[in-house]
Amino acid sequence: MPTARAARRATLRLGAVALAGALLAACGSGSTGTSADKxxxxxxxxxxxxxxxxxxxGLYDEYEKLHPGVTIKQSSTxxxxxxxxxLQTRLAGGGGLADVQGIEVGRIASVTQQQADKFEDLGPLGAKDLQDDFSAAKWAAATTADGRTLGLGTDVGPEAICYRTDLFQQAGLPTDRAELAQKWATWDGYLELGRQYKAKAGAKSAWLDSVGSLYSVIVxxxxxxxxxxxxxxxxxxNAAVKAxxxxxxxxxxxxxxxKLAQWTPAWNQAFSSGSFATIGCPAWMLGYIKGQAGDAGKGKWDIAPLPGGAAGNWGGSYLAVPKGSAHAKEAFALVKWLTAAEQQAKLFKKQGSFPSNIGAIESVKDVTDPYFSDAPxxxxxxxxxxxxxxxxxxxxDGDVNQQITNALGEVERKGTDSATAWSHARKGVENAVG
Incomplete structure (x- = not known):
């Protein structure tokens, strides 16, 4: 094992993951988590x-002002x-882990059931006093069978549809969110409106970004x-998955x-180019759209309720502290602060990430977003x-969803027939699950 000083100097990178900043390696159990830099x-x-x-x-800047001597460095993929x-590679090797790691809700069962020994139990650090701040379901998902708390919830992913009002106008479609909610009260209604859009917009712009995105919202x-x-x-x-x-x-x-695969450069660029008119929109997508469409997109987007006659959830994440963090105590303090009601409310008002902290939900009920045409x-x-x-x-969960959306990508980009693509999805799931 390298010395603590050498490990702090080491900058590690694995795979093709791009760093937004230096990721400092550390070693040790992280059970005390009180060490400081030299x-x-x-x-x-x-x-x-x-x-x-x-x-x-601006939450990192705010935290650093409140805690002189603390510097936060973020990397993001x-x-x-x-x-x-x-992350799996780092957990297996024990090096290159950050003090705080994000965990998507589709992965949290894997963490609690298969990797609990690789993350700090946040209870003894102070999380045991926070349980009533979160819904029972959100808390339970990050808790092991023997009661260890491995993450605090950042947000949940209630769904809607985000749409480009300027593109709707050009295609002669209504733009009022209440009228649209009626027209696409069902998913068949949503597709029918899409066919009307296609007839007017032609090849210039598609109705939606990708069918993988559509599937994730429906399921x-x-x-x-x-x-x-x-x-x-x-x-x-499952008949619901098949539907x-x-x-x-x-x-x-x-x-x-x-036909844009999500998270690719072409997909990112399409938010501002007008390549598609609608997208399934969990709350966290609002911040992503703002980041990709930029200032030029302000006022061109709006939001309407989801089709299908039922609400849905896509996403919602956790912050966890892996064992091996040299600053477990300080890392938990940051996690606790970021997931507190006040910060979650600020984040929703700025980025659209809907709070998982119960105390923040009531405070954001009247929030509107000027970027999205003052949508409520x-x-x-x-x-x-x-x-x-x-x-x-x-x-x-995350692996199954990924294999199914990968197979849907074959349908839209290669013209693969449904039965063949589904067989590929099944094979992919078999390989992923083992």
Missing amino acids: DGKVTITVDLFGTFGYKEA ENEADYWKA GQEKERYYDASGKLVYDD AWDLSVKAAQDGLSA IGRIFGAAAEASPVQVLGVH
């Missing part, structure tokens, strides 16, 4: 995926699948998707998709969060 100051490293929004909302793969409306309550893998026999698959295939066959995001996502199902999460 100058008496503490650098807390944070490794995330997507756009959590802490830096964009756009694609969660790439992030998770790299997010279901309580039971890939596993049942006993932990049995049931995706292949979501069939509707997504239909959208591809009707030519409604821009507090009411839209608040209603969706209240009606969303408490989803059954399995050890390989």
Whole structure:
């Protein structure tokens, strides 16, 4: 094992994951977590995926002002699948881990059931006093069978549809969010409106970004998707999964998709280029859209409730402290502060990440977002969060979803028929689950 000083100097990078800043390696059990850097100051490293929004909302700067001597360095990977793969490599090797690691909700069962020994129990650090701040379901998902708390919830992912009002106007479609909610009260209605859009917009712009994105939103409306309550893998026999698959295939066959794989550079660029008019929009997507479309997109986007007659949830993450952090105590203090009601409320107002902290939910109910045409995001996502199902999460939820959306990508980009693509999805799941 390298010395602590040498480890602090080492800058590690694995795979193709791009760093936003230096990721400082550390070794040790992390059970005390009170060591400081050689100058008496503490650098807390944070490794995330997507756009959590802490830096964009100024929360790191605020925390550093409140805690002189603390510096926060964040690295981030756009694609969660790439992030998770790299994290597994680091957990297996014991090096290169950040003091704080983000965990997507589709991976949390894997952490609590298979990797609990690799993360700090946050209870003794102070989390045991925070349980009442979160919903029972959010808390339970990050708790092991023997009561260890391995993460604190950052947000939840209530869903809506984000759409480009300027593109709708050009295609002669209504732009009023209430009228649209009526027209796409069902998913069939949503696709029918898409066919009308395609007839007017032609090849210039597609109705939606990708059918993988569409599928993820639809299946997010279901309580039971890939596993049942006993932990049995049931995706292949689940009628709800099959219905979501069939509707997504239909959208591809009707030519409604821009055929853009999510988290790719082409997908990112399309937010500002007008390559698609609608996207399934969990609350956290608002911050991502702002980051990709930039100032030029302000006022061109709006938000309407989800089709399908039911609310849904896609995403929602946790912050965890891996064993091996040289600053476990300080890392937990940061996690506690970032997930507190006041900070979650600020993050929603700035980035759209809907709070998982109960105390923040009431305070954001009247929030509107000028970027999204003053949409009442507090009411839209608040209603969706209240009606969303408490989803059954399995050890390989994220892997199953990824294999299915990969197969849907074959349908829209290669013209693979539905049955063949589904067989590829099944094979991919078999390989991923083992």
